[in-house]
Amino acid sequence: MQNEAKKTKPEQRQLENLKQEFQILGLDILGVCETRWTGNGRFTSDDIIMLYSGGQDHSNGGGIILKQDTAKSLISDRVMAIKLRATPVDMNIIQAYAPASASTNDEINTFYEQLGQAMTICKST
Incomplete structure (x- = not known):
């Protein structure tokens, strides 16, 4: 970030x-x-x-x-998750930039961990 x-x-x-x-x-x-x-x-x-x-x-x-109270999380340079209070329902937006196939296993695993964090944030109230 x-x-x-x-x-x-x-x-x-x-x-x-x-x-x-x-x-x-x-x-x-x-x-x-x-x-x-x-x-x-x-x-x-x-x-x-x-x-x-x-x-x-x-x-x-x-x-x-x-x-500030609308944006719940900016996770990394590859994954961003925000929760928006909206009507009639709240919205969750996850923006992800996946590593290329030539990336190391560590980079790929880190990306999926960060993506999991974003999904957890979106599931929470």
Whole structure:
């Protein structure tokens, strides 16, 4: 998992604007495009988490903003599991990136252990 990233002042202002709109609209999750932020990372700011992915220059880029109490788990660089409170039913999302067939047995076993953790998280209340 990426370390907490530090953003420049313009990027911090963008984040503050996004947080304000997120709270005004009463959202639990929000997808954003054209962040124009470089690299990949994660922010925790007040009661939200922002996951973002961008290129090497300040073009394109996207992200997901979640309430901290909405996002239950980010497991590893290969497995992410989140539980979303939704209506009429809650949703579980597992995103997995399996190792290639050339990977070592240890890498493959670790992946399946992490996938099992994600499934356990999704089964819990």
